[in-house]
Every structure is written in C-alpha cells, then in structure tokens.
Amino acid sequence: MEDRKLTVRAVERALDILLCFTKDNELGLTEIAGQIGLHKSTVHRLLTTLEEKGFLTRNAATEKYRLGIRVWELSTHLPAYDESAALLLPAMERLRDRLGETVSLYLRDGLERVRIQAVQSQQAIRRVAQIGARLPLSVGASSKVLAAYAPPEVLQSLLEGPGWPDYVERDAYKHQLQEIMKLGYATSFEEREPGAAAVAVPVVGRSGTVVAALSVSGPVSRLSQETLLAYAAVLHETAAEMGLMLP
Structure with missing residues (x-):
C-alpha cells in the first residue's frame, strides 16, 4: 500500500509540473520548484523523466523547459468540444469584425471556466485572450453566465x-445570477482584470441546455455600460447561430 501511495504521489507531482505550463511557455528548475512547493532535487528527477518521455523539452542554452511533442500529439485526440471550437470559429470572427473587440468562448469545467476558443481584436489597444486559460467561476461576465445556468x-x-x-459578497452574487437568468446576459467591469470590461451570453445547444458562454471583452475606455448592453443583443444573434451547430 505504501508503494502505491508513493507512485500516486509521483504522478500527482509530475502532473503539477505540467500544469505550471498553462501560464508560462518556458520555466526553469527553480521557478517550477517554487510554483509546486517541492525541493529542487525532487523536481529535477521528475523533469528528467518527463523530458525522456517527450512531455517536456529543455533548452540547453537557457536551461529552461517547455512542453514537448508528446503533449501536442495528445492534443490531436481531444474530445468533441475541441472540434466544436473550430466549427464555431467563423461565427466568432464575424462577431469580432462587427464589434471590433476580442471574442471568447468558454466551457464550464467543475468550478472553473475554460477558454476553448478566442478571436483577438485587431485594435492597437485590446484585450488578449489566451486559449486554454482556466479562470474561477466567481468573477467575470462569462463566469456568471456559466454559474447562473449550472x-x-x-x-x-x-x-x-x-x-x-473574500471581496465578493455571496448574497449579492446570487442576486446577480438571478438577474442574469432574467435578462439573458451578464456584464463585468474590472472584476478580474483592472481596465477590462466584458459582456457575455449563454450558448444554448439543440438539446435546450446551456453548453457555453460567448463573450466580448475590451478596455473600459471603449466599453461603457450602454455599449455593453447594445453588444448583448448582437451576441445573442451569434449565440443563436452557434447553438444550431451544437448538440
């Protein structure tokens, strides 16, 4: 039983290392050890194994690690939602061209939202949305949409x-969710990022259930409350189009 516990712990630590690369492209031994809270000698052994298996590759010049080819091979076998992300991309591009701001598509995974597709604004000052980013459900327009229909x-x-x-009052949050279900959209102003605003709507699949959240985001200097309300109607049009493509 003790050997099994040690084996499981080693797997957990190896996965923790890989998860460090959801935020950074390249990381050194010291940085990784600091992020996961392990001694550098332990992390070095795990890094060596992950490198040998092709999950990580090391830059000999900088001594830093990045994701290896095995990760990309696995990504080719992602489930159907990845195919849906590609299927919905043209509609998102048309929405971006119409509104001029960054468009994102999120799914709920447990108590987090995951950005599975994004189309960046072409304006000089814009909000950059990283595909694959995981964010909490407690703040943000898309988070509130997904939580409202969860x-x-x-x-x-x-x-x-x-x-x-601590800074989000639970009763006020629950009241927001009730309003979102009545109105059919959610807005946010600097809830998660200073200087950023967003509006999001639910994407309802053919089954009648909410399968995703579609959002438009950008700087607060361009996205006033009035602007976001006007954009909500446009988002609903695109979300309805997307819903016809999803199960």
Missing part, C-alpha cells in the same frame, strides 16, 4: 468552497 449543486459548491474570494 446545476444547483455546482453553485452550492462554488459558494461554500475554500476558493471563494
């Missing part, structure tokens, strides 16, 4: 979980 047990876990931010 099963009750998900909302309860979210509100009672240890990751709930």
Whole structure:
C-alpha cells in the first residue's frame, strides 16, 4: 500500500509540473520548484523523466523547459468540444469584425471556466485572450453566465468552497445570477482584470441546455455600460447561430 501511495504521489507531482505550463511557455528548475512547493532535487528527477518521455523539452542554452511533442500529439485526440471550437470559429470572427473587440468562448469545467476558443481584436489597444486559460467561476461576465445556468449543486459548491474570494459578497452574487437568468446576459467591469470590461451570453445547444458562454471583452475606455448592453443583443444573434451547430 505504501508503494502505491508513493507512485500516486509521483504522478500527482509530475502532473503539477505540467500544469505550471498553462501560464508560462518556458520555466526553469527553480521557478517550477517554487510554483509546486517541492525541493529542487525532487523536481529535477521528475523533469528528467518527463523530458525522456517527450512531455517536456529543455533548452540547453537557457536551461529552461517547455512542453514537448508528446503533449501536442495528445492534443490531436481531444474530445468533441475541441472540434466544436473550430466549427464555431467563423461565427466568432464575424462577431469580432462587427464589434471590433476580442471574442471568447468558454466551457464550464467543475468550478472553473475554460477558454476553448478566442478571436483577438485587431485594435492597437485590446484585450488578449489566451486559449486554454482556466479562470474561477466567481468573477467575470462569462463566469456568471456559466454559474447562473449550472446545476444547483455546482453553485452550492462554488459558494461554500475554500476558493471563494473574500471581496465578493455571496448574497449579492446570487442576486446577480438571478438577474442574469432574467435578462439573458451578464456584464463585468474590472472584476478580474483592472481596465477590462466584458459582456457575455449563454450558448444554448439543440438539446435546450446551456453548453457555453460567448463573450466580448475590451478596455473600459471603449466599453461603457450602454455599449455593453447594445453588444448583448448582437451576441445573442451569434449565440443563436452557434447553438444550431451544437448538440
């Protein structure tokens, strides 16, 4: 039993190392050890194994690691939502061209949202959205949309979980979710990022359930409350178009 525990712990630590690269393209030994809270000698052994298996590659000049070819090979076998992200890309591009701001598509995964597709604004000052980014459900327009239409047990876990931010009042948040379900959209002003604003709407699949959140985001200097409300109607048009393409 003890050997099994050690094996599982080693797997968890190796996965923790790989997850470090969701935020950074290249990381050194010291940086990785600091992020996951392990001694450098332990991390070095795990890095060596991951490199040998092709999950990481090391730059000999900088001594830093980045994701290896095995990760990209695995990505070619992602489930259907990845295909949906590619299918919905043209509609998102048309929305970006129409509104001039960054467009993102999110799915809920547990108590987080994951950006599965994004189309960047072409303006000089814009919000850059990284595909694959994981964000909490507690703040942000898309988070509130996904939380509003999530099963009750998900909302309860979210509100009672240890990751709930102290600066967000739970009762006010629940009231926001009720309003979102009435209005059909959510807005946010600098809730997660200083200087950023967004509006999001649900994407309803053919089954009648909310399968994603579609958002437009950009700097608060361009996105006033009035502008976001006008954009919400345009987002609903695109979301309806997308819903016909999804199960």
